[in-house]
Amino acid sequence: MMNSKNVLDSVPEEIEMALGVSRQSYRYGAESIVFKARVEELSGQNINLCYQCGACSSGCPLSKEMDLLPSKVIRLVQLGREDPLYSRTIWICSTCFECEVRCPRGIDIASVMEALRQIMLRRKYSEVRLESIDPEKLRGLPQIALISNLRKLMA
Amino acid sequence: MDDGPRIGVWVCECGGNIGGVVDVEEVVERFRGYVAEVSKETFLCSKPAIDGIRDAVIKQGLEGVILACCTPKMHLETFMRSLEEAGLNRAYIEVVNIREQCSWVHMADPAGATQKTIDLIRGAVERVRCSTPLEPLRMKVIPEVLVIGGGVAGITASLRLAEFGMKVHLVEKRPSIGGHMIQFPKVFPTLDCSQCILTPKMASVSKNPNINLITYAEVSEISGVPGDYTVKVTLKPRGVDLEKCTGCGECSPVCPVEVPNEYDESLGSRKAIYVPFPQSVPPAYTVDFGSCILCGKCLEVCAPDAIILDDRPKEIELRVGAIIIATGYELYDPMNLSNYGYGKYPNVVTGLEMERILDVNGPGMGQLLVPKTQRPIKSVGYILCAGSRDPENGKPYCSKVCCLYALKQAQMLRDRGVEVWLHYIDIRAPGRRYEEFYRATQEKGAMFVKGKVTEVLPYSEKLLVRGEDMMLNIMVENLYDLVVLCPPLVTSDDTLKLAKGLRVPVDEDGFILERHPKLDPLATKRDGVFAAGVVTGPKDIQTTTSEAEGAAMKAVNFLSKERLIEPNKAVIYASLCDGCGACIEVCPESAITLRDGRAQINELLCSGCGACIPSCPKEAMDQQGLSESQLKAQIRGILEPSEAEIKIIAFVEGEVAYTAVDLAGLARIGYPSSFRIIPLPSMSRLKLSHILYAFALGADGVMLLEAPEHEGPYGRAHAISEKRAEEYRLELEDHGIDSVRLWFSRIYIPDWRKLERVFKVFHSTIEGEGPLDPETRAFLRNRLGLT
Numbered sequence: 009m010m011n012s013k014n015v016l017d018s019v020p021e022e023i024e025m026a027l028g029v030s031r032q033s034y035r036y037g038a039e040s041i042v043f044k045a046r047v048e049e050l051s052g053q054n055i056n057l058c059y060q061c062g063a064c065s066s067g068c069p070l071s072k073e074m075d076l077l078p079s080k081v082i083r084l085v086q087l088g089r090e091d092p093l094y095s096r097t098i099w100i101c102s103t104c105f106e107c108e109v110r111c112p113r114g115i116d117i118a119s120v121m122e123a124l125r126q127i128m129l130r131r132k133y134s135e136v137r138l139e140s141i142d143p144e145k146l147r148g149l150p151q152i153a154l155i156s157n158l159r160k161l162m163a
Numbered sequence: 164m165d166d167g168p169r170i171g172v173w174v175c176e177c178g179g180n181i182g183g184v185v186d187v188e189e190v191v192e193r194f195r196g197y198v199a200e201v202s203k204e205t206f207l208c209s210k211p212a213i214d215g216i217r218d219a220v221i222k223q224g225l226e227g228v229i230l231a232c233c234t235p236k237m238h239l240e241t242f243m244r245s246l247e248e249a250g251l252n253r254a255y256i257e258v259v260n261i262r263e264q265c266s267w268v269h270m271a272d273p274a275g276a277t278q279k280t281i282d283l284i285r286g287a288v289e290r291v292r293c294s295t296p297l298e299p300l301r302m303k304v305i306p307e308v309l310v311i312g313g314g315v316a317g318i319t320a321s322l323r324l325a326e327f328g329m330k331v332h333l334v335e336k337r338p339s340i341g342g343h344m345i346q347f348p349k350v351f352p353t354l355d356c357s358q359c360i361l362t363p364k365m366a367s368v369s370k371n372p373n374i375n376l377i378t379y380a381e382v383s384e385i386s387g388v389p390g391d392y393t394v395k396v397t398l399k400p401r402g403v404d405l406e407k408c409t410g411c412g413e414c415s416p417v418c419p420v421e422v423p424n425e426y427d428e429s430l431g432s433r434k435a436i437y438v439p440f441p442q443s444v445p446p447a448y449t450v451d452f453g454s455c456i457l458c459g460k461c462l463e464v465c466a467p468d469a470i471i472l473d474d475r476p477k478e479i480e481l482r483v484g485a486i487i488i489a490t491g492y493e494l495y496d497p498m499n500l501s502n503y504g505y506g507k508y509p510n511v512v513t514g515l516e517m518e519r520i521l522d523v524n525g526p527g528m529g530q531l532l533v534p535k536t537q538r539p540i541k542s543v544g545y546i547l548c549a550g551s552r553d554p555e556n557g558k559p560y561c562s563k564v565c566c567l568y569a570l571k572q573a574q575m576l577r578d579r580g581v582e583v584w585l586h587y588i589d590i591r592a593p594g595r596r597y598e599e600f601y602r603a604t605q606e607k608g609a610m611f612v613k614g615k616v617t618e619v620l621p622y623s624e625k626l627l628v629r630g631e632d633m634m635l636n637i638m639v640e641n642l643y644d645l646v647v648l649c650p651p652l653v654t655s656d657d658t659l660k661l662a663k664g665l666r667v668p669v670d671e672d673g674f675i676l677e678r679h680p681k682l683d684p685l686a687t688k689r690d691g692v693f694a695a696g697v698v699t700g701p702k703d704i705q706t707t708t709s710e711a712e713g714a715a716m717k718a719v720n721f722l723s724k725e726r727l728i729e730p731n732k733a734v735i736y737a738s739l740c741d742g743c744g745a746c747i748e749v750c751p752e753s754a755i756t757l758r759d760g761r762a763q764i765n766e767l768l769c770s771g772c773g774a775c776i777p778s779c780p781k782e783a784m785d786q787q788g789l790s791e792s793q794l795k796a797q798i799r800g801i802l803e804p805s806e807a808e809i810k811i812i813a814f815v816e817g818e819v820a821y822t823a824v825d826l827a828g829l830a831r832i833g834y835p836s837s838f839r840i841i842p843l844p845s846m847s848r849l850k851l852s853h854i855l856y857a858f859a860l861g862a863d864g865v866m867l868l869e870a871p872e873h874e875g876p877y878g879r880a881h882a883i884s885e886k887r888a889e890e891y892r893l894e895l896e897d898h899g900i901d902s903v904r905l906w907f908s909r910i911y912i913p914d915w916r917k918l919e920r921v922f923k924v925f926h927s928t929i930e931g932e933g934p935l936d937p938e939t940r941a942f943l944r945n946r947l948g949l950t
């Protein structure tokens with residue numbers, strides 16, 4: 009289950025205020041604007057439209073496994089915060105599009121997840137290593153699970 | 164028996180509804196010989212039956228008619244109309260409710276129901292024998308309307324009235340009409356130019372021959388009655404002759420005095436001789452004598468000699484038939500919210516000040532600059548509910564428009580590339596096009612943070628706003644160039660003063676109280692006084708104008724005819740009154756005044772609640788249509804000859820409680836047949852002597868069913884009665900009557916189910932006590948001088 013405090017503590021560095029004032033910031037500074045714009049560009053979504061209704065999280069079949077609920081991923085990106093990049097959520101998301109179907113503001117959350125994975129992959133971070141999986145288990149896994157994971161890898 | 168008017172009695176069988184339980188034959192027999200005419204009908208409400216009664220009245224020269232049938236709420240008006248055509252006066256027509264009160268509720272006790280029917284009819288007959296004719300009061304109304312307040316509400320109402328052809332006097336306290344709306348550059352949800360849509364209406368006001376525009380003036384006194392008010396208006400000294408001033412503006416530049424301009428929320432300045440804004444209506448200038456140093460420079464440049472530096476206040480008098488209150492609102496003083504730093508930091512402003520900052524003709528000429536420091540505004544934080552929904556630090560209510568104007572300003576700021584954050588606790592955007600407006604604001608990139616801001620602190624040139632992001636469970640500390648507070652819209656001292664003068668009640672927040680919050684929201688509790696706009700509570704311009712249109716039409720409706728006023732008024736026998744003033748204290752309508760040492764009732768103000776009558780120690784008061792002799796005759800008629808074992812008189816408030824009793828009937832709820840109901844306007848009409856009288860003449864118990872304190876038609880009268888009942892109970896003990904024999908309950912209409920229990924419990928109490936003993940009755944009869 010999500011524990012936002014821990015997740016936020018794990019963020020490697022905080023962005024500083026515009027103005028150069030050294031103070032931990034909630035509001036976005038230059039980097040966060042760039043980050044938000046990048047996610048919006050990659051996903052094609054206007055993230056500002058989210059009004060935090062929670063429909064995406066409650067519809068998501070995997071939200072129980074996530075450390076950050078989909079709605080919170082959107083909220084953090086809305087604020088330009090990179091926290092979701094370091095969450096397990098974006099890798100657990102199976103791109104089933106249940107959230108997208110439910111979002112009253114028409115945001116395609118799954119595409120946002122995809123965009124976040126892409127950013128991580130380009131930073132040479134990979135969540136699943138095929139060679140680390142026991143070949144016995146690998147044979148037992150349903151093919152579709154493997155394919156969706158590979159899709160993530162290739163993103 | 165042949166004293167008094169010739170009376171006819173008709174008993175309805177209502178198919179089997181009455182006839183199936185009550186022995187109608189027997190009832191008719193009982194009254195044969197007792198009255199001039201008695202007969203039964205299968206359906207009394209049918210056209211042939213009504214025509215038959217009318218013909219009988221004419222043919223037999225009847226002077227009174229008793230109709231024993233269903234509740235008077237069903238057909239009384241129809242019967243009245245037909246019988247009045249036949250020449251009867253309404254005071255001589257009585258409907259006795261033997262369906263809802265007898266057959267439907269005493270199905271298991273036909274004998275009891277029949278006896279009760281006989282008793283109730285006899286009560287009505289005896290009452291009518293004591294009737295005197297009633298004539299409705301006719302009053303000519305003054306076909307002119309006073310509109311107080313020249314905001315969008317007052318402007319709209321005045322134009323609508325004038326268009327109808329009504330003469331309007333529009334009184335505005337400021338030098339120009341326009342109200343708050345004229346201060347806004349744009350209006351939600353359409354973002355159209357506020358001044359562009361309001362200015363033409365303001366101009367129409369000044370040009371309309373039916374509108375007498377009185378600006379820079381205040382209503383100082385109102386007297387008179389609905390339909391004919393006399394209003395004193397004080398004109399503040401304007402220092403400029405409205406007729407002569409051409410609005411050329413030569414005077415202003417030469418004036419050496421510069422003071423803050425209220426129109427700009429004091430962010431900009433004006434001279435001592437000024438117009439608040441260029442498109443002011445009227446366009447004439449005004450001298451602010453509070454700051455004018457009487458140097459006389461303006462006199463030299465004023466070509467038409469319009470300036471009067473020794474101007475004095477003047478008083479004028481108006482006579483109007485109706486009044487519309489449209490005095491709008493003020494903003495809650497944000498100085499009270501010390502944690503937000505208003506007044507301490509120049510970059511904390513109110514939403515209203517922000518409207519001026521955003522206006523291209525505002526103090527910064529449209530440049531987005533922090534007041535005083537003139538630093539450019541690149542980021543703005545909004546604090547919503549700054550004192551709203553917060554009874555501890557401000558007002559308990561939601562101010563309704565703040566979310567929306569904050570969204571509006573956010574869009575205007577986003578369009579100019581300014582970063583905007585809104586700190587909210589709920590975004591409330593109900594209403595046509597408002598949710599869409601919220602979405603559009605998000606689309607433009609305004610940021611929303613759910614969580615109430617706790618404090619605003621200075622941070623070098625900026626402000627640090629501390630609150631919570633409740634979506635993420637984290638603390639927020641943001642820096643902004645400017646913080647905008649959205650404090651609640653509140654009533655004004657002016658409105659409160661006015662309400663007091665008009666004797667119009669206000670609610671717990673000081674907004675004018677509607678006659679009914681849902682079913683009659685544009686009328687006040689006073690006849691002929693209406694209200695529109697924010698003066699009855701926070702609302703947007705769309706609702707304000709709809710209300711103004713509605714209030715105008717209500718005023719027209721009120722003044723469109725001669726007023727016929729119910730003659731159910733209290734009267735004072737001047738020869739008995741010694742001017743003690745006890746009644747004055749009691750009257751909820753302030754209808755009684757002392758003149759020449761005697762109390763006098765203003766019939767047009769009296770509501771007929773009857774509360775004053777028992778208060779008179781000299782027994783100098785009575786009521787038309789419900790006189791002491793009528794009431795006593797009815798009690799006597801019901802009780803004295805009755806053969807019932809246990810007899811209880813139930814006095815029932817005539818609107819709410821009576822309807823509840825009807826509903827109990829409709830639901831065929833069964834209760835003992837010992838109760839005989841007499842409707843009264845309110846229980847406060849009852850004297851102790853009425854209760855003693857009932858006991859003396861055979862009652863074993865007396866029940867009072869009063870309307871709820873705030874839901875009855877007679878306001879405070881329904882509150883007074885409970886205390887009186889308490890006192891009566893004590894006095895009964897003094898007369899040797901156990902106080903359990905007097906019951907008091909308040910009955911809401913939905914409470915009708917409860918009536919079954921109330922009736923049964925009281926009946927068994929009285930049954931337990933047994934009939935009142937004959938010695939006590941004899942003692943009472945003696946005391947009351949009864950034979």
Ligand SMILES: Cc1cc2nc3c(=O)[nH]c(=O)nc-3n(C[C@H](O)[C@H](O)[C@H](O)COP(=O)(O)OP(=O)(O)OC[C@H]3O[C@@H](n4cnc5c(N)ncnc54)[C@H](O)[C@@H]3O)c2cc1C
Nearest residue numbers: 312314315316336342343350351490491492696697703704
């Ligand atoms: C910052 C802000 C922005 C807003 N923006 C919008 C918007 O974009 N769209 C929208 O729909 N609504 C908006 N509103 C709400 C809007 O202001 C009101 O709905 C509207 O002004 C109500 O009009 P009114 O005539 O009832 O009151 P007011 O505008 O307050 O007018 C009352 C008038 O009565 C006068 N007056 C007061 N007392 C007396 C007296 N004793 N004698 C004579 N005259 C008197 C006053 O001087 C004033 O001229 C906004 C409100 C605020 C605070």
Ligand code: SF4
Nearest residue numbers: 058061062064079111
């Ligand atoms: S469903 Fe859409 S609007 Fe609701 S929280 Fe998720 S992203 Fe936001």
Ligand code: SF4
Nearest residue numbers: 418436455456459461
């Ligand atoms: S007389 Fe008063 S209003 Fe006229 S110029 Fe002097 S200060 Fe201004």
Ligand code: SF4
Nearest residue numbers: 750769770772773775
């Ligand atoms: S107390 Fe009631 S009945 Fe008496 S004068 Fe006042 S309004 Fe009329």
